[in-house]
Amino acid sequence: MVVDQLSDADVDRLFQALADATRRDIIARVITGEYSVSALATHYTMSFAAVQKHVAVLERASLVTKEKRGREQIVRGNREAVQRARQLLDEYEMIWRQRVDRIADILTEEPEE
């Protein structure tokens, strides 16, 4: 399975979103429970607007979704996006394995003539 149809730009956004400790922490939180944006913001020293921006980056990367509930915006983790990222890395590892296998083949295919 070749990991859906993700454009280069999609994958860029995915890994870019993961390349920040605050955003990874946000992901970890919204995986385990529901958080409004302001509830998330209480856990960090930066401003509310900064947290808002981080959530926006995660949202553009499809790593989280937002759902309006009253005056709050509930942030939830998107499991599929994390899986897609993992699968992309799996593909690299597969290429590696194939290469190792191929080298092993070459080493063992000496005909005994």
Place this chain on the structure above:
Amino acid sequence: MVVDQLSDADVDRLFQALADATRRDIIARVITGEYSVSALATHYTMSFAAVQKHVAVLERASLVTKEKRGREQIVRGNREAVQRARQLLDEYEMIWRQRVDRIADILTEEPEE
């Protein structure tokens, strides 16, 4: 196994390095074979110096290593770094699974009194 001891900055560099299509392409190439920096550069329209910078980013993220051979610098992929990145994403999925299990437990633990 909690994926070695990677600092936030290390993980930042890892995902940051993966967040560029050219760099991902370089990784794919050096996984399957040996490439000098200039050999890599022939595959892209950008300047040699730009490719050099991309390789430097990958090197700082430990995703590739460089080894001097004559006047060339041979670039090789570092399998462990890719595995570490994948394992980090695995941890998110584990948290998710635990949560799903926990919710399932709650749903089924209704005592039949």
Place this chain on the structure above:
DNA sequence: CTGATCTACAACCATATGGTTGTACGTTAG
């Protein structure tokens, strides 16, 4: 030795990123 090749690195530029503060607007509580 000389010239071509491979690399390193500095300087520069445009744009992106991560942070701030301030303003505005819908929603809820009293």
Place this chain on the structure above:
DNA sequence: CTAACGTACAACCATATGGTTGTAGATCAG
């Protein structure tokens, strides 16, 4: 109704990023 809350968004700033060109040092070929 009014005040407080949660959010959105603009403007601004410093720094990082991704690209360029140019210069210079090793190394190899002839």
